[in-house]
Amino acid sequence: MRHPLRGRIVIASAVAGLALLAPLPVAAGFSLGSGAEDLVRAGLPLSPSPTPAPTEPALAVPAQPVSPSPQPASPSRQPVSAVPITSGSGERAEVAITLDADLSEHTLYRIRQGSVPAQVNFAVLDYLEATGTPSTVFVTGLWALEYPDVMDRMAGNPIYELANHSWDHSAWTDNCYGLPTVQGDPAVQVQMTAEVIKQHTGTYPSFFRFPGLCHNQAHVDFVAQLGERTVDFDLSGSDAFAKSPSAVAQSLLSQVRPGSIIVLHLNGAPAAPVTSQILAELVPGLTAMGLQPVTMTELMR
DSSP states (O other): OOOSSEEEEEEESSSSOOOEEEEEEEOOOOOOOOSOOOOOOOOOOSSOOOOOOOSSSSOOSSSSSSSSSSOOOOTTSSOOSSSOOOOSSSSEEEEEEEEOOOOOOOHHHHHHHHHHHHHHHOOHHHHEEEEEEEEOEEEEEHHHHOHHHHHHHTTTTEEEEEEEESSSOOBBOOOOOOOOOOOHHHHHHHHHHHHHHHHHSSSOOEEEGGGGGGHHHHHHHHHHTTTEEEESOOOOOOOOSSSSSSHHHHHHHHOOOOOOOEEEEETTTTTSTTTHHHHHHHHHHHHHHTTTEEEEEHHTT
């Protein structure tokens, strides 16, 4: 059913020079960036301090697009629980290793200019695959469009579960690690990324993670109505800007428990350069504790 209030937002499409004007429903009374709860967890700097945004026009992404170009997802998906997931039940000796694959238009511009490397940590993928370690990877739509080969690599391997991390890593609240706030229709942030993921996996994602983990209950309710369950975490460790992999791994191992959700990143340098080294110590440590890494779907079964 169409909501009487509708918004429109121009999204850079997968075809160079083409802008996609996507009308999508906006919930009545829904306001981004106002009345937001601060869900920032101490010691978890998930996003780097921002640099001034480029003055150049927005990029058309990617250079080699996924085909066909993403379209707004069907509103027919069934609503899900609006209770954020912070951990599993703890009834089984399982934990979820989750990896965020962040990409904004500003970072994409810097990649194209050569000032930032490609935002894929292939050493992480190699380690997970060599050890058969399951993980859930939360991708932004821009990241998925920029790295279609990596998306296919993960979609074709059952150790990975692909989930939604918004379209361009814009914040849904004010004061979220300096991230710019979402502009236009917030449904685009969920539905466009879900559509790109479906092009690779054949199914829509079940889970959504807010950029910076910043949200309030109205945001969670909104995403739940679009068919995706919000995933947070229960550990206060992070690989963002970490210099000592062992210190991060040992901090996580000292806090982990059955049902834990661990947050790491798939971007690599400069923001998360040592994630593969963290995993190389973390995963054997979990095994020694009798804890089995699983995907989010397995954790919540």
